Amino acid sequence: MESPEPEAGLSAVVELAEASRSGDRRATARLLSLVERGGALADEVASATQAHVGGAHVVGITGAPGSGKSTITNSLTTLLSEAGQQPAVLAVDPSSPLTGGAILGDRVRMNGASDAGVFIRSMATRGHAGGLALAASGAVRVLDAAGFDPVVIETVGVGQVEVDVTDAADTTIVVVAPGWGDAVQANKAGLLEVADLFVVNKADRPGATDARRDLELMLDLSTVTGRAGFERPSITMTTATEGDGIGELATAVAGHLDLLSQGVELDRRREKRRIAEVRAHLEHLLVGAADEMLASEGLQPVRASESPMMVARRLAGQLLD
């Protein structure tokens, strides 16, 4: 199958989407490439898949670099696959801001999942901050429409504020490892606030129970944790390299979906996800237009007497005119 170029047109995308739904993994991979590429064909992929989404539980796994996200993803999806589910993984790693290149290294720790038949796709951020690639939501849609369930998104190794994944996932797992910080760190705003489930990985190492205690204390003091006070996140202790605790984690993940599905919370989150996706694309379009405007020759010379804010307001006025 040739990769459809823009001139190959929209029928090729529709065909790929149909093949993808019937289990053709190469078609799924091609659709993911088109989504990453962006532009008119990515829009077509979005249209062709939109009617078939919603079947997948979208699970985000995030945490600091080296905390064990890939290994947990590997153990969890291997277990689910062996239990008869059809998981897919979207593994995001950073692009170089200098060259645009990337080392997508998550598969190194996913040999077990690969052997178990889990569909794994690596994705570079291609300049997008926030812990995910801009195309991540579109890629999740492709995997969802292809019939994979759950779809696990593994973010780049994040610090404190990269919480994009909460917009993309139904359930967000935050992974910490022993020695990640103390009780003060635990109470800082950001990543820890958005967890639906916590994992303390490397639980065989010294400090694991301390890490758990600090998280419990943080949760004791919190009234908003777990996204608008929905539920107090559970904490699962794992040693992902050995598979220890992964069964409990799988139970916690399934339990969270049940909880979401009991009321309107699942629908509310997915509605919020759609809005976030629209917002991200809108921002991308506006930034593109702004860059174009700044680069264009017709731009009135920026006067030194004008503050940057005044210039920006004047230009924004022209842009939105």
Add this chain to the structure above:
Amino acid sequence: MVGTDLPIRVVLAKLGFDGHDRGLKVVARMLRDAGMEVVYLGLRQTTDSIVAAVEQEDADVVGISMHNAGHLTLGPMIVAALDEVGLDVPVVIGGIVPDADLSELEAAGVAAVLGPGASVEEVVSTVRSAVGRNGIT
């Protein structure tokens, strides 16, 4: 695609029982710095795991590093495995390959072979010409 080129996506792996991955890591870094997206599989891969990765990652090219004198067996094997499932993706071999073996690998469909001492420019241009585009965005 008109106007912009997309990053070249490369799958890099060691195939079979061969623990020497230093060279592969260096090459991964060279290709990253040339603007490519390197899907790094690392050690002890099988033809099945490499074929699955090439398919799922929609890779443009696959690079296999060999330091165990198995290239005349494993090189043709990976080319055939890709061919069997209809994946038309060039295979570049890097590592220790005696000159006398080059023609046999070429005949088996290996796109290029990179030996010790290959410069960054040589590695990058070999991968680009195997793919048939520059991949510069």
